[in-house]
Amino acid sequence: MxxxxxxxxxxxxxxxxxxxxxxxxxxxxxxxxxxxxxxxxxxxxxxxxxxxxxxxxxxxxxxxxxxxxxxxxxxxxxxxxxxxxxxxxxxxxxxxxxxxxxxxxxxxxxxxxxxxxxxxxxxxxxxxxxxxxxxxxxxxxxxxxxxxxxxxxxxxxxxxxxLLCAGVTTYSPLRYYGLDKPGMHIGVVGLGGLGHMVVKFAKAFVTKVTVISTSINKKDEAIERLGADSFLVSLDPEQMQHSAGGSLDGIIYTVSAVHPIFPLLNLLKTNRKLVMVVTPENH
CATH class of the missing domain: 3.90.180.10 (Medium-chain alcohol dehydrogenases, catalytic domain)
Known part of the structure; x- marks a missing residue:
């Protein structure tokens, strides 16, 4: 039985x-x-x-x-x-x-x-x-x-x-890919359960942080509550164009929804890293 x-x-x-x-x-x-x-x-x-x-x-x-x-x-x-x-x-x-x-x-x-x-x-x-x-x-x-x-x-x-999942999922790539050096400029795509962890870790590493989101609604949370240095609306072509040309040393991508990747690459310095730490619905 x-x-x-x-x-x-x-x-x-x-x-x-x-x-x-x-x-x-x-x-x-x-x-x-x-x-x-x-x-x-x-x-x-x-x-x-x-x-x-x-x-x-x-x-x-x-x-x-x-x-x-x-x-x-x-x-x-x-x-x-x-x-x-x-x-x-x-x-x-x-x-x-x-x-x-x-x-x-x-x-x-x-x-x-x-x-x-x-x-x-x-x-x-x-x-x-x-x-x-x-x-x-x-x-x-x-x-x-x-x-x-x-x-x-x-x-x-x-x-x-x-910290036992969202924490290590974001801390690990920052350390492993060398994005933990003071003075670096780190981009964080998304400000959910993973994204807010990246911001806090990256600021603890004394880096400059730009949060990249589809909505302006999270700007106050990113900057006032979490200490991000700047905020970029990825669906705003003018903002993205103005930021293109390579200022970021690395990007940690935390969005599980469909999101265009190519515009993000234009934000990176040459030969730098975009790290995806999400598992989409149909992985």
């Missing part, structure tokens, strides 16, 4: 699940595995809402395994540790991002690049090695291998859980 979500594992859990493409959530009683020797069990305290969660609950990528409990920007408090887990102790604040497992054998895993592992296990809507489906942070507790957990600083509010 096929096991149900409620009894396929021994630890009882509760979450909010989408059961079809409507994306409507409803309560779900399910189960988590026992805390293995290298596992950490923790109480979920906060979980961010990422656009990936919205793609998933509506099955816009065509890979869903309903019911789905999303959530991969997770902060919690450790309640149990396995007998061979030594990175965390009960009571520690911890965070979990987009991955909870990998093959641990390939070249990517050996170089701390598990996000490129063909056997990666997603935090939600993934498949464990035992064939069961992973459930994310819209739940009361989780059990995760300690390798895929990070310590959470005591002086950082736990409400900052979106």
């Amino acid at each position: 096929e096991k149900s979500h409620e009894n396929e594992h021994p630890i009882k859990a509760f979450g909010w699940a989408a059961r079809d493409t409507s994306g409507v959530f409803s309560p779900l009683n399910f189960s988590r595995r026992e805390t293995g020797e290298k596992d950490v069990q923790f109480k979920v305290m906060y979980c961010g809402i990422c656009h990936t969660d919205l793609h998933q609950i509506k099955n816009e990528w065509g890979i869903n395994k309903y019911p789905i409990i999303p959530g991969h920007e997770i902060v919690g408090v450790v309640t149990e540790v396995g007998n061979k887990a030594d990175k965390f102790k009960i009571g520690d604040k911890i965070g979990v991002g987009y991955l909870v497992g990998s093959c641990n054998e390939c070249e990517n895993c050996s170089n701390d690049l598990e996000n490129y592992c063909p056997g990666q296990v997603l935090t939600a809507n993934g498949t464990h090695s035992d064939g069961t489906i992973t459930h994310g942070g819209y739940s009361d507790l989780m059990v995760v291998n300690e390798h895929f957990i990070v310590g959470w600083p005591d002086n950082l509010p736990m409400e900052a859980a979106p």
Whole structure:
């Protein structure tokens, strides 16, 4: 007899699940595995809402395994540790991002690049090695291998859980592509969940920041609240023409909707970088 979500594992859990493409959530009683020797069990305290969660609950990528409990920007408090887990102790604040497992054998895993592992296990809507489906942070507790957990600083509010996806998604390209040097001029396309993170990181790196948006409505937020230096309306041909000629050292593109790329290239200095950090609906 096929096991149900409620009894396929021994630890009882509760979450909010989408059961079809409507994306409507409803309560779900399910189960988590026992805390293995290298596992950490923790109480979920906060979980961010990422656009990936919205793609998933509506099955816009065509890979869903309903019911789905999303959530991969997770902060919690450790309640149990396995007998061979030594990175965390009960009571520690911890965070979990987009991955909870990998093959641990390939070249990517050996170089701390598990996000490129063909056997990666997603935090939600993934498949464990035992064939069961992973459930994310819209739940009361989780059990995760300690390798895929990070310590959470005591002086950082736990409400900052979106740093575990939106944060690293924007911080990483700024650092990896060398767009973190004081005095550089960085363009940020879009001012949503990812875009506002780019602005804050880029300003922390002491760069000049220009926000590029389709709407003037976000200008005050960009400049007054987030500290951007200038604002450019991409649908205004006169503004774009005036800015063309290459003043930007790099552009971080965060818009998941259809948006023309070529006009943005005219804003870059020669041989500079435009980095896209979004996954569109039909990727």
